[in-house]
Each structure stands twice: as C-alpha cells, then as structure tokens.
Amino acid sequence: MGGKEAGVVPPSSRWLPAVGIPLFFAILTSSFLAPLLSIPSPMGEGDADYFTFRYGVERETIVRYGQIPFWNPYLCGGMPELAHPHSRFLDPTFLFVLCFGEQRGPLFDAAFHYWIGLCGMFLLARALGLRRTGAIFSSVVFVFSSRFAHFLAQGWYPFLAVAWIPWAFFCYLRALRERRWIYPLSGILALFVLRGDLYHFAYTLLLLGVHGGWLLFVWRRLFPLLRLFEGLAGSILLGGVKWVPMLHFVFAHPRPTLPGSLPLDLSRLAEALLDRGILDRLPQPWEYGNYIGWLPLILGVAALPLAWRGRFRFLVIGLGFFLLAAFGDNAMIFLHIAPGGIAPLHIPLSLDRMIHALPLFSSLQTICRMIVMIVFLLSLLGGVSLSFAEERLTLRYGERVLLFATLLVGFVTWDLLRHDHTILVRTIRNQPFERDRRLPFRQVKGGGSVYSAFLRNMGLLDTRDPIFPKDAVRAVAQPEGMVSVMEGKGEASILSFSPNEIEVVVRGRGRGSVVLDMNAAPGWRVEGGERIEVEGRLGARYEKPGRLRFRYHPPGFGIGLFSSLLFLLHLVWRLRAFVPLRFQVTGGGEGIFGGSLRLDLSLVPAGVASAPLTLPESRWRPFLLALLLLLALLLPWIARSGIPLVSTGPLR
Numbered sequence: 107m108g109g110k111e112a113g114v115v116p117p118s119s120r121w122l123p124a125v126g127i128p129l130f131f132a133i134l135t136s137s138f139l140a141p142l143l144s145i146p147s148p149m150g151e152g153d154a155d156y157f158t159f160r161y162g163v164e165r166e167t168i169v170r171y172g173q174i175p176f177w178n179p180y181l182c183g184g185m186p187e188l189a190h191p192h193s194r195f196l197d198p199t200f201l202f203v204l205c206f207g208e209q210r211g212p213l214f215d216a217a218f219h220y221w222i223g224l225c226g227m228f229l230l231a232r233a234l235g236l237r238r239t240g241a242i243f244s245s246v247v248f249v250f251s252s253r254f255a256h257f258l259a260q261g262w263y264p265f266l267a268v269a270w271i272p273w274a275f276f277c278y279l280r281a282l283r284e285r286r287w288i289y290p291l292s293g294i295l296a297l298f299v300l301r302g303d304l305y306h307f308a309y310t311l312l313l314l315g316v317h318g319g320w321l322l323f324v325w326r327r328l329f330p331l332l333r334l335f336e337g338l339a340g341s342i343l344l345g346g347v348k349w350v351p352m353l354h355f356v357f358a359h360p361r362p363t364l365p366g367s368l369p370l371d372l373s374r375l376a377e378a379l380l381d382r383g384i385l386d387r388l389p390q391p392w393e394y395g396n397y398i399g400w401l402p403l404i405l406g407v408a409a410l411p412l413a414w415r416g417r418f419r420f421l422v423i424g425l426g427f428f429l430l431a432a433f434g435d436n437a438m439i440f441l442h443i444a445p446g447g448i449a450p451l452h453i454p455l456s457l458d459r460m461i462h463a464l465p466l467f468s469s470l471q472t473i474c475r476m477i478v479m480i481v482f483l484l485s486l487l488g489g490v491s492l493s494f495a496e497e498r499l500t501l502r503y504g505e506r507v508l509l510f511a512t513l514l515v516g517f518v519t520w521d522l523l524r525h526d527h528t529i530l531v532r533t534i535r536n537q538p539f540e541r542d543r544r545l546p547f548r549q550v551k552g553g554g555s556v557y558s559a560f561l562r563n564m565g566l567l568d569t570r571d572p573i574f575p576k577d578a579v580r581a582v583a584q585p586e587g588m589v590s591v592m593e594g595k596g597e598a599s600i601l602s603f604s605p606n607e608i609e610v611v612v613r614g615r616g617r618g619s620v621v622l623d624m625n626a627a628p629g630w631r632v633e634g635g636e637r638i639e640v641e642g643r644l645g646a647r648y649e650k651p652g653r654l655r656f657r658y659h660p661p662g663f664g665i666g667l668f669s670s671l672l673f674l675l676h677l678v679w680r681l682r683a684f685v686p687l688r689f690q691v692t693g694g695g696e697g698i699f700g701g702s703l704r705l706d707l708s709l710v711p712a713g714v715a716s717a718p719l720t721l722p723e724s725r726w727r728p729f730l731l732a733l734l735l736l737l738a739l740l741l742p743w744i745a746r747s748g749i750p751l752v753s754t755g756p757l758r
Contacts, residue, residue: 131224149537154261159557162208183581189351197301223269230272240493247485250522259533267303292340346669350662369434394474405488432476434458580642594618621645
C-alpha cells in the first residue's frame with residue numbers, strides 16, 4: 107500500500123502548459139476584442155472600405171451565385187479577382203467572412219490571428235530555450251505592440267498574416283533537424299500568398315534567408331538555404347492555383363516602386379516604439395507605429411551583449427539587418443576603393459536598394475513597415491533578458507523572483523492593451539450600410555465608398571486600386587446601359603448577370619456586334635459569337651441575333667490547379683499513416699527532394715493482408731522529382747505567356 111500499482115503510469119506534467127497557455131491566450135484575446143466583436147456593423151478607417159468591399163464581392167460570388175470569384179466587375183471597370191494579389195477567398199480563415207459577413211467576419215478573423223500569434227511566439231520562444239515567463243513576455247510584446255491594432259484599425263486585414271511569422275521561423279528551425287518539417291513550412295508560406303499578404307511573405311523570406319546565410323558563414327554548409335528553397339518551392343507548388351494567375355496579372359500590370367520610401371531614422375524609431383501620442387502628432391502613424399514601451403525596449407537592448415556571446419547571436423544579426431534595411435538611405439554605407447593611378451572611388455551602398463532590386467521586393471513600398479520585424483526580434487531579445495535574470499536570481503532569492511517576473515509581465519501586458527484599446531476605439535465604429543440589389547448592374551463615376559456602391563449593385567470607375575493602373579480602365583459608364591449594339595440593327599439587353607458569366611440577348615436582324623461596359627481581359631470567351639475588343643472594352647460579333655454568353659476563366663488557372671493538386675497528393679502520400687488505405691514506404695527518405703525510398707503500394711484497407719506491388723526507387727523517384735522541379739520552374743513562364751490550359755468546349 108502506498109506504492110504505485112503495477113502498470114499505472116503517472117500522468118505527464120506537461121499537459122497543463124500545453125492546454126493552459128493556449129487557453130490563457132484565448133481568454134486574453136477574447137477579453138480584449140469582446141467590445142469590438144459586439145458591434146453590429148463595424149468599420150475602421152483608411153483601407154477598411156476597400157478590403158471590406160473585396161471580401162463582400164468574394165463572399166457574394168460564392169454564396170449568391172455559387173461561383174469561384176474569378177472576376178470582379180465592381181472595381182475600375184472590371185478586373186481579375188483570383189489573380190489579384192489581394193484576393194483572399196482561398197485562405198482557410200475566409201470561413202469567418204463566409205459565416206459572419208464581410209464587416210464582422212474580419213474581426214473574428216483578427217481574434218483568431220491574435221491567438222495564433224501569441225501561441226506561435228510562445229512556441230518559438232520555448233523552442234529557443236526561453237523560460238515560460240520570458241516566452242509569455244515575448245508573445246505579449248510581439249502581438250500587442252500596436253502593430254496588429256493598426257492593421258485592424260486601418261482595414262489592412264491581409265497583414266494580420268504577420269501572426270504566422272513565428273510559426274514559419276519555428277518550422278524552419280525544426281526543418282534543419284527533421285526534413286519533414288518542410289511541409290508545414292511550405293503550408294505557412296503559402297498562407298501568406300493565399301491571404302494576399304505579400305509584404306510579410308517577403309519579410310519572412312528575408313528573415314529565413316538571413317538565418318540561412320549566417321549558418322552558411324558559420325557552418326560552411328549550404329543545407330539551411332537548401333531547406334529554405336525546398337520550403338519555398340513547396341509553397342509555390344501548393345499555392346499554384348493562385349500563383350500562376352497572379353503572376354500573369356502582375357506581369358501585365360507591373361507595379362514598380364521607388365526604394366527608400368518613408369524610411370526610418372533614430373528619432374522616428376524612438377517615437378514609434380515609445381510615444382503613446384503618436385496618433386495625434388505625426389502623419390501616417392499607422393505606417394510605422396509599433397508601441398512597446400520602455401521596459402520591453404530596455405530588456406531587449408540589455409540582451410544584445412548576452413545574446414551575442416551565447417546561442418542567440420542570430421537575433422542580434424537579424425535585428426541589425428532589418429534596422430539597416432528599414433533605415434534605407436539614412437543608413438547609407440560608402441565603399442571606398444582606391445586603385446592605383448586613378449582617383450579613389452566612393453560607392454554608396456544601401457541595403458534597402460539592394461533588396462529592392464530582387465524579384466517581388468521591387469513591388470513593395472514604404473520600407474518603414476519592416477519595423478514589425480524589428481519588434482519581432484526585440485520581443486525575443488526581451489524574453490532572453492527576462493529568462494536570464496529569472497534563472498540567475500532564482501538561485502539567490504527563490505520563488506520571489508518568479509512572482510516579480512510575473513508582475514512585470516502583467517504590467518507590460520496592461521500597458522500594451524491600454525494603448526491598443528485606444529487605437530481601436532478611436533477608429534472602429536458602427537457603420538451600417540443599406541443594401542439595394544433591385545436595380546441592374548451598371549458602371550458609374552463619382553467616387554465615394556466603393557463598398558457602398560457595391561451594395562447598390564454599381565461598379566465605380568474612378569476609384570483607386572493599388573495594383574490595377576488607372577490607364578487600364580476602359581469602361582466608360584455608357585448611357586445605353588451595360589450592353590449596347592455597335593454594328594447592325596437591333597437592340598441588346600442583359601438576360602442574366604453574375605461576376606463570371608454575363609448572358610446577353612440580341613433582338614433584330616442580320617449580323618452585328620455588341621459591346622459590354624466592361625474592361626476586356628485575357629480569359630474572357632464568348633459562346634454564340636466571336637470575342638472582340640472595342641476600345642479596350644469587351645464585345646462580341648454575331649452572325650444572327652440570339653443569345654450571347656460571356657464567360658471568364660483566369661489564364662493559367664488549369665496549370666495552377668494541377669500544381670496545387672499534385673502537391674496535395676504528394677502531401678497525402680507523406681501522411682499515408684492517417685488515411686484508410688495502407689501506403690507503406692521503406693527507406694530513410696524524408697522531405698520533398700531527399701532520401702532513398704522504395705515504394706510498397708498496397709491499395710487495400712488497413713489490416714487486410716495482401717501482396718505489395720514493389721516499385722524500385724530508380725524507376726519512379728527521378729520522374730517525380732523532375733516533374734516537381736520542372737513545374738516550379740515553368741510557373742512564371744506559363745503565367746507570363748497566358749497559355750490556355752483548360753478547354754471550355756464551344757467557347758471561342
């Protein structure tokens with residue numbers, strides 16, 4: 107008696123933090139955002155109208171018309187929707203918008219991303235070796251440092267994907283030890299693009315690339331960069347359903363920006379990190395406002411010498427890299443070369459300009475937005491300081507140190523929540539809009555709220571889109587209505603209208619042509635006539651009156667869908683233990699591109715004996731590897747050329 111019974115294993119003590127910490131973060135997030143979630147029709151400032159409109163178009167296309175949101179007829183005379191970098195309906199969290207609407211849905215989505223960011227930062231900090239209190243400190247400082255609040259207040263809903271940065275870093279670090287972690291890394295990188303957040307997708311690649319370059323310098327080995335390349339290639343294959351149409355759209359409408367736009371300097375950095383009154387005193391504070399307060403800043407700076415001497419050296423290197431990049435021309439480095447016989451050369455070098463010369467990065471503007479990466483690394487360094495102090499002082503003062511550290515974390519949390527609450531309360535208000543879909547769709551001019559115009563079934567021509575240029579708008583708000591006869595005798599009217607498909611009926615005699623008040627674009631096809639363009643507008647030529655059906659299908663959608671399905675099938679193969687059919691693999695291979703494998707395929711329910719069909723590695727693995735690599739390399743070329751990949755029958 108008194109001893110443990112045979113066969114009874116005491117429960118693990120690790121279940122409490124595994125459940126308690128996420129539960130604590132969920133309660134903290136729910137309590138903080140509860141006042142906003144109770145608003146019937148919330149709307150922020152800035153770009154909230156624009157992104158609410160985009161989500162409303164995607165939601166209505168799915169719910170009302172039962173179509174995939176390929177085309178958006180309500181903006182600038184019509185433009186691709188799936189191919190637009192800001193499209194979001196492929197993001198799994200778009201379910202919040204489908205369930206709660208385009209106004210309230212983004213707030214529930216924000217609550218989820220607050221929680222994801224807290225849990226991911228805690229997991230990353232613990233994986234790096236921080237104590238529990240230090241990990242909570244890092245999580246709170248990163249998520250509640252007002253950057254998330256500014257994103258939510260200004261309607262920059264795609265940028266909430268910043269919550270996935272610690273998860274991407276964690277999966278990358280695990281992939282350096284176990285190649286199978288390339289798959290979650292690929293999935294997280296794909297989430298950035300599917301959500302429409304190319305900014306933090308690029309910043310995450312910079313973070314991981316700098317880490318891989320540092321390890322290349324230390325270890326003299328390329329495999330960290332190869333792991334990153336595998337993760338990036340996997341994300342492109344997985345997100346190919348959006349990547350291919352998007353690249354085709356971006357190549358047709360490039361968005362070059364000048365490097366060095368709105369750089370940071372020391373005074374602006376101090377104001378962004380420490381000034382609570384930045385909202386009232388400085389223009390565009392949402393571009394770089396990232397309040398953390400004095401305590402996190404002091405702890406982060408104090409950790410610099412400690413981290414440099416220990417295993418956290420990369421945090422210092424990464425912080426220096428992003429500071430130099432965010433400072434732009436304010437951190438210009440001059441390279442002095444003095445060759446013999448000629449005058450010395452003074453070559454200015456700017457890290458921002460070098461980054462800006464890379465593909466994808468050339469379309470990013472406002473480099474001060476890199477401050478989110480500065481705070482990400484500062485929050486980890488602050489957790490390092492707190493963990494180090496707690497570990498050392500506990501030996502001398504006992505559990506009182508833990509109590510003091512907990513109180514310090516509580517004070518920092520209260521200070522950050524108070525500042526974020528001020529930002530959100532001042533900007534997000536109840537703004538109900540009237541919906542009137544009784545009138546037929548028409549294009550109008552006059553500016554105003556693009557979301558309000560959409561709710562009244564109108565498309566605004568003279569509005570702004572960050573990607574689609576103004577000179578590409580060809581619709582004219584013609585007085586004849588949405589459709590008119592250009593050649594021949596007769597009249598035309600809209601029989602049915604949906605974003606991807608417009609049916610027109612023509613009455614009269616003989617041949618002729620009609621034109622829609624809609625921008626023409628590659629991907630539009632006509633059934634019952636020949637597709638034409640009239641001054642950049644979509645039209646059709648017919649031999650006899652009748653019905654004309656206009657349908658839109660994104661160029662390259664077929665190859666993109668094939669890419670995504672191929673990667674998903676590959677992923678299912680790697681996760682074969684979780685499917686009912688038995689797929690047995692022997693060998694030591696892991697990951698997308700590595701390891702020797704032998705395939706033993708048994709297409710029978712698990713538990714049923716059968717003779718396996720053995721396919722040697724030499725016969726199937728090179729073909730699959732070559733196919734994946736070839737597909738990844740061909741995506742940009744296919745997107746640029748706009749090769750049609752899905753037959754549409756009689757459409758022409």
